[in-house]
Amino acid sequence: MKILVVLAVAAVFGLLRFRRTNLLIWAGVWWVGIYVLLRFGFTAPIPSSVVSLYMGIISIAILAYVSSSQERREEVSRPLIRLMTEKRYTALLGATIVAIPALAAANVYVQMNVPLEPPFFPRTIHPASPSEITVHDKTIDLDAGENPFRHLETSNPAEFRTHVENGRRIYYRNCVFCHGDTMAGNGMFVHGLDPIPTNFTDQGAIAMLRDTFLFWRISKGGPGLPEEGGPWATAMPAWEKFLKEEEIWDVILFLYDFTGQKPRAKEEGAKE
Numbered sequence: 252m253k254i255l256v257v258l259a260v261a262a263v264f265g266l267l268r269f270r271r272t273n274l275l276i277w278a279g280v281w282w283v284g285i286y287v288l289l290r291f292g293f294t295a296p297i298p299s300s301v302v303s304l305y306m307g308i309i310s311i312a313i314l315a316y317v318s319s320s321q322e323r324r325e326e327v328s329r330p331l332i333r334l335m336t337e338k339r340y341t342a343l344l345g346a347t348i349v350a351i352p353a354l355a356a357a358n359v360y361v362q363m364n365v366p367l368e369p370p371f372f373p374r375t376i377h378p379a380s381p382s383e384i385t386v387h388d389k390t391i392d393l394d395a396g397e398n399p400f401r402h403l404e405t406s407n408p409a410e411f412r413t414h415v416e417n418g419r420r421i422y423y424r425n426c427v428f429c430h431g432d433t434m435a436g437n438g439m440f441v442h443g444l445d446p447i448p449t450n451f452t453d454q455g456a457i458a459m460l461r462d463t464f465l466f467w468r469i470s471k472g473g474p475g476l477p478e479e480g481g482p483w484a485t486a487m488p489a490w491e492k493f494l495k496e497e498e499i500w501d502v503i504l505f506l507y508d509f510t511g512q513k514p515r516a517k518e519e520g521a522k523e
Contacts, residue, residue, distance in 0.1 A: 252292055252294055253291065253292050253294060254294040255295065256287065256288065256291050257288065257292055260284045260288055260292070261331075262357075262390065262407070263280065263284060264280070264281075264284060265272060266302065267280055272490070273326065273332050274317060274323060274326040274327050275327045275331070276315075278316070278317050278327070281309075281311055281313060282306075282309060282310065282506070284308055285301040285305075285309050286302070286309075289302045289305055295487070297443075298440045298442070298443020298444055298486065299473050300440070300442050300443035301440055301443055316515070324413050327348045334347075339423050342387055360390060363463065372505065378477050379477075380393050380453050380463070380464050380468075381467070382394050382466045384467055384470065384471065384475075384494055386466075386470050386491045386499075387491065387495070387496055391463070391466065391467075391496075392463075393461075393463040393464070393466070393467055393494075394463075395517070396463050397461075397462065397463060397517065398419040398463075398466075398500050398503060398504065398514075399496075399500060400414045400463045400500055400501070400504060401462065401504070401514075411504075414500075414501045414503075414504050415501070415504050415505050415508045417498070417501045417505070418498075418501035418504050418505030418506070419505045419509075421494065421498050421501060421505075422485055422502055422505055422506070424503070425490070425493070425494075428440050429441065429444065429448040429486070429487075430448045430449065430451065431448075431487060434450070434451035434452055434506065434509060434510060435450050435451070436449055436450035436451070437450075440486075444486055445458050446484050448487075451506055451509075452510050454512070456513040457506060457507065457514070458510075458513065458517055460513070460514065460515055461514050461515050461516075461517065462500075462503050462507070462514040465506070465514075466499055466500065466503060468487075468490050469490050469499050469502065470489065470490055470491040470496075470499055471489050471491065471493075472487040472488045472489035472490060473486070473488070473489075474488060475488040505517060
């Protein structure tokens with residue numbers, strides 16, 4: 252998370268708490284503060300559709316809280332009644348009446364008029380991987396290396412299935428939200444992502460790649476792509492920050508096992 256954003260929001264909350272502000276203002280600040288955290292508080296961008304979903308839940312929760320007792324309802328309604336009945340607030344009331352539909356119309360206008368712009372330079376869908384990467388202080392040879400558990404498929408099928416099952420658990424805890432239940436790139440977050448997640452069931456996807464390529468892409472995520480792979484607005488995180496090396500290899504085994512595909516064989520002449 253972006254610590255400065257979190258601290259700024261927490262400071263505002265603390266100040267308002269110290270000053271014992273009106274419940275109506277407190278509820279509004281909570282709504283705005285949570286929106287700021289969701290929209291700007293995370294290093295990896297959260298899809299707009301997800302932000303809208305959470306803010307809908309937050310709105311319902313705040314409304315339920317402020318209306319949960321007669322005392323709270325009166326505390327919230329009191330300044331609103333004063334705004335609508337006292338003459339000294341006539342100008343503010345008029346400005347509010349105009350501003351609310353104007354802001355709603357402006358939001359619709361902006362969303363309906365987003366310009367479609369081509370990339371500033373050509374993008375390579377599958378950019379070449381580096382020859383080696385470092386994950387958890389360990390050097391991984393992407394050219395000559397291979398999944399260290401792939402050989403178990405023939406030498407120890409029971410242990411191989413254990414790794415595949417572990418990969419299944421990891422996938423459905425972390426990856427399903429974008430790549431989907433069936434790995435078709437149709438997870439619940441897909442409508443807020445650009446580019447959309449990879450469809451692993453496509454025969455032209457992981458079947459054309461070595462498992463070491465997938466290890467690189469999963470461990471380094473969008474931030475680890477070379478320049479020729481841009482422009483990227485991907486929310487794909489660098490999973491090395493959250494998963495162990497073995498867990499990444501297990502996920503890769505599960506991807507191929509679930510889709511019934513095999514990774515591309517190592518090129519002849521690759522260094523041993």
